[in-house]
Amino acid sequence: MATTAAAATDPAPTTAVAAEPSAFSREVRRRRALRRMSQLELATLAGTTQRHLSFIESGRSVPGRAMVVRLAESLGLSLRERNSLLLAAGYAPAYAESPRDGASVEPAMTALRSILTGHLPYPAVVAGTRGELVLANAAFDVLTEGAAAHLLAPPVNVLRLALHPEGMAPRVVNLASWGRHIVESLRVRATAHPDPELDALIVELSGHLPAMAPPGPDHLGFAVPLRLRCAxxxxxLLTTLTSFATAVDVTLAELHLEAFLPADAATCDLLRRREEGRTGGTPPGAPAVRAG
Structure with missing residues (x-):
């Protein structure tokens, strides 16, 4: 009798009642699953124990701000995603998101304009994560040649411009292979950094592509060049991508510079002649064009 009474009055163990996982807990678990990481792997990277991480994911433990930041970094989240995770955990964002014309990012934007100008006579653009055009140099006109007006009206999307039937697509000789490369790169990005708007863009762009062709002589062995007809x-052309590796501002972290390089001497000569025609034979130095 005494034993029964004691059992009835003893407090229940904390593990007897499962806490309801919060939005933060569910997001940590979802992100970990996307990256196919075990709890032990993530816990080790974040400098905590597997038990603690298990409690965080189940909602039985509320992590401090520093732990949330470490988890976000260990998951390889973008700055925007890190801010979202902090908000889900009840903390203020850690990374500023400055306007593109703001004083805090002006030195970086000035540097980008200088790079664009210095890249002449070859085309180069600065774009956002979904292809939104931010800046372009004067040689960008070789990519917009013959494009429909609605594709060139702000806000311009360089990905849509590239693959749309009224954009560059009719002039791309190897559209199947080059376009597929673009779409597959976007899919990789969307898997690592889920984004409904990017998913919708991928579906749209995929619909513009012809059937996949086997690798042809236009492959260079290490890259798929853009073969583009112009006047x-x-x-x-080959493409290189550059970004701010140490950015701590969301705006800068989401920008990348896409520079086109000639894949042969004929392309080099052709683009130089175009630049001479545009500048009247003066050295390259046309100002970068602001697009949005």
Whole structure:
């Protein structure tokens, strides 16, 4: 009798009642699953124990701000995603998101304009994560040649411009292979950093692509060049991407500079002639064009 009474009055163990996982807990678990990481792997990277992480994911433990930041970093989240995770945990965002014309990012934007100008006579653009055009140099006109007006009206999306039937697509000789490369790169990004708007754009762009062709002689062995017809002939271009690796501002972290390089001597000569025609034979130095 005494034993029964004691059992009835003893407090229940804390593990007897499962806490309801919060939005934060569910998001940590979802992000970990996307990256196919075990709890032990994530806990080790974040400098905590597997038990603690298990409690966080189940909602039985509320982490401090520093732990949330460490988890976000260990999951490889973008700055925007890190801010979202902090908000879900009840904390203020850690990273500013400055306007593109704000004073705090002006030195970086000035540097980008200088790079764009210095890249002449070859085309180069600065775009956001979903292809929104931010800046372009004067040689960008070789990519917009013949494009429909609605694709060039702000806000311009360089990805849509590239693959739309009324954009660059009719002039791209190897549209199937080059376009597929673009879409697959976007899919990789969308898997690592889920974004409904990017998903919708991928579906749209995929619908513009012809059937996949087997690798042809236009492959260079290490990259798929863009083979683009223009008024003066055919261009063969390679693409390089540059970003601010140590950015702590969301705006800068989401920008990338896409620079096109000639894949052969003929392309180099053709673009130089176009630049001479545009500048009247003066050295390259046309100002970068602001697009949004």
């Amino acid at each position: 003066e002939g055919e261009l063969r």
